[in-house]
Amino acid sequence: MLDLKYIRQNPDQIKQNISRRSESYKSDIDKIFELDEQKRKLQKQADAFKAERNSLSKSVNSPEQAEEIKEKVKQINQEISGLDSALDQIDNQIKDIILFIPNLPHLSVPEGKDESQNQIVKTWGNIPNLANPKPHWQIAEELGILDFENTARLAGARLATFIGWGAKLERALIQFMLNEASSAGYTEFAPPALISAKTLQGTGQLPKFAEDLYHLEGTDQYLIPTAEVPLTGFYANGKALSEAELPKRLCAYTPCFRSEAGAAGRDTRGLIRQHQFDKVELVHLCKPEDSEAEHEKLVRQAENILEKLNLPYRRVLLCAGDMGFSAAKCYDLEVWFPSQNAYREISSCSNCTDFQARRLNLKFKNKNGTEYLHTLNGSSLAVGRTWAALLENYQTPEGFLIPEALWPYLNNQKIIVKN
């Protein structure tokens, strides 16, 4: 959520910046500016009436005196309730608009409307030299370690079952990723996969992206689309964190659930786009002045996983028009998929500045009072896509090789072949 006070003071600057995402937000800013002016005018009037009522009530010392002012206060109360309900209405109107406006792009974010204008920051690793690379689903189904067909009958499309070494590899990757985060100083969490509408509003998935989520009928709960939601929301309990405990660096493995509305026809085969997938997520909570450095640190932590698994990847800085709703700046990590002859997203690392913190009321305390935190999140990594990338990049005619970093997690198994 943008800062109302900041909109009030710098409407033109905000309009200019937000239109880097899309011109359509300019009129929203104008509307908010207008409503805010009305609101302050009404509040001033209401406060004056309330002050008068308070001083009249305080002046009462006897029942007789109360009789004298009853009529007067009743009139004042009528004025107040009229003004208060008008204020309420304006507040709701502002909220209805502001909750749908995305974060302002950071100054270092390049101009651009879509992914074609993203900037490749770096490229790492050697692309394997494979004659006719098979896609991961073919390798996996030949080995009998991944199933889509029976799963579709059991549960529906865009869902998979890992079997045997496939299941073990999935579990090993989770364990490996969590251990890497732990040894880098992250605190491990195991949050619920159910989350309230309120928290989703706090992190920015609601109200705008409701159709992307699974909603539990008859409740205000949803399945989490990412552990970012419970982790970022965890300390939003109204109590400010102390400056000394910052930065907080959290990690969690969770399943993630996405309806993939609007993705019909895209990535229909394989593990790239599923309704349920595993992910290890990193979240940083820090002081505003630290968030850029924390962002670099977070991306490096995710890159470290790819490097230890020796998977070729590149880092991409997203342009203003391609960033997610809550992000002010975002790096995507893209891993090489030989069968597609392309890099595909495997992690998205965002600096959300104070955007989520303001929605969640997430603050810390310093000498001068309280201040909104900056929140950052990133995958480290999407497990299913990592699983798929390993099979493709390490494929052999008979199966695939396990990268050395995972040997300890798989009883020193070094290669998976058909038995």
Next chain:
RNA sequence: GGAGAGAUGGCCGAGCGGUUGAAGGCGCAGCACUGGAAAUGCUGUAUACGGUUCGCUGUAUCGAGGGUUCGAAUCCCUCUCUCUCCGCCA
């Protein structure tokens, strides 16, 4: 799911219709005392929004929402959460 008890500032805890935005204590900060510290003493110590001549000042907030009243932390209603007991259950 059933029965009961409770929710007050960073923490503990008083208040149960008006000078209470909230006693008292703890904690924290500053000052004094000290060679330094402890102990002691004094002073200060919620948040949000608005106005401001930037000194202040108005409004709101005692789990949340609504009601009664000239006036609500205090009375009434609804909801949420926590604890205890019972039931059910991985």
